[in-house]
Amino acid sequence: MxxxxxxxxxxxxxxxxxxxxxxxxxxxxxxxxxxxxxxxxxxxxxxxxxxxxxxxxxxxxxxxxxxxxxxxxLPGPVIKDAVEEKAEAIEIEQGRKVRRKEKEEIKEQVMLEMLPHAxxxxxxxxxxxxxxxxxxxxxxxxxxxxxxxxxxxxxxxxxxxxxPPALEQAPIFTFTGWLNESIDLPASVVLGDECELKDPSEDGGVVRCKGLDLKADEIRNHLNAGMEVTKLALTWDDNVSFVLDEEMGIRRLKFGETLQDQLDDVDVDDAVAKFDAAFSLMTLELSKLIPGLLEALGGEDRSALIEE
Known part of the structure; x- marks a missing residue:
C-alpha cells in the first residue's frame, strides 16, 4: 500500500x-x-x-x-453516427429537415438505448x-x-x-530561490534532475527540464531571464523522492530501499498483514515528510486555524 x-x-x-x-x-x-x-x-x-x-x-x-x-x-463518434443515421431516416421518411433541437432529443434517446450495453x-x-x-x-x-x-x-x-495548507510564501518563490541559490537548500532536501520553469508574463513560455543538473548554466540562464520554477524533483532525507508542484502537490512518490527493506523484513505471508505493514510504514514516513516540507517551504500560515 x-x-x-x-x-x-x-x-x-x-x-x-x-x-x-x-x-x-x-x-x-x-x-x-x-x-x-x-x-x-x-x-x-x-x-x-x-x-x-x-x-x-x-x-x-x-x-x-x-x-x-x-x-x-459511450464513444462520441459512435453516438454521432447513430444520431445521423436516425436523423437521415426521418428526413427520408417524412420529407423534412431535422433541426438541431430534434437532433439533441435523438441523441438523448440513442444514449439511453446504448447505456445498458456500454x-x-x-x-x-x-x-x-x-x-x-x-x-x-x-x-x-x-x-x-x-x-x-x-x-x-x-x-x-x-x-x-x-x-489545502496555506504557506507564508509561495512555493514558486522558494523553488526559484533554491535553484538560484538566493535561499539555502535545507539539509534534508536533495535536488533531483527535473524541473519546470515558466515565464510569469501573460503569454510566457514553459521550459521542462529532465535528466539535467539543476545547478547547470543552462538552468541558471533561464532564471536570470526571469523565469520561475513551478515544479521540482526532490529527495527527502535520502528516503523519499517525488516531484513537488506550485500547489504543493506531491507526485510520483517513490519510497526508498530502506522502507522496502523494512517491509521485506516483516515476516508475514498474510496479504492483509502485509498491507497493514506497508500502510503503517508509509503513514509514518509521510507524518515526518509533510510537516518537514511545510517548514522547508517557508513555514505554514496558521492564522486561520483553530488550535486546541
Missing part, C-alpha cells in the same frame, strides 16, 4: 473520529454499481479490495478509505485521515480528483473542516 501521489489537506480545527464512527458514516454511501440508465455512480469501497469487507482500514490512528467511481463509456470504466481513489497530525492525504494526481474525494467525504460525514 504505497501512495503514488499525495495531495495534502489541513484540518482547520480539531477533528477526531473513531474507525467505528467513520465506518458507520461511510456505509450510508457505500458503492453500488450503475443502473441500466445511469452514466456514472460513486461510493465507498473496502480499501483492502477482495481481502476485506470494512470500508475503513485503521492503523496507529490513521484511517484509510477508498472511493470508487464507475463511468459508462462498457464501464472504474477508478479507485485512496485517502487517509490523520487527525492526530492534523492532515488528510489523498492519493490523487490532480487537485480536482483530490477535491472530489474531499467533497464526497464531507457529504458522507456532514462536516469535514479541511483545506
Amino acid at each position: 504505497w501512495f503514488r501521489n499525495a495531495r495534502v489537506f489541513r484540518f482547520t480545527k480539531p477533528f477526531d473520529i473513531s474507525a467505528e464512527e467513520l465506518e458507520e458514516k461511510l456505509s450510508g454511501d457505500a458503492f453500488k454499481p450503475c443502473g441500466p440508465q445511469e452514466t456514472a455512480r460513486q461510493g465507498w469501497v473496502p480499501p483492502l479490495g477482495k481481502h476485506g469487507e470494512l470500508l475503513v482500514h485503521s492503523a496507529n490512528g490513521y484511517h484509510l478509505i477508498a472511493l470508487r467511481k464507475e463511468e459508462k463509456i 462498457f464501464s470504466k472504474n477508478r479507485r481513489s485512496f485517502a487517509y485521515l490523520a487527525p492526530k497530525d492534523g492532515f488528510m492525504v489523498v492519493d490523487a494526481g490532480s487537485s480536482k480528483q483530490a477535491e472530489d474525494l474531499a467533497s464526497s467525504l464531507r457529504k458522507s460525514l456532514g462536516s469535514l473542516p479541511v483545506r
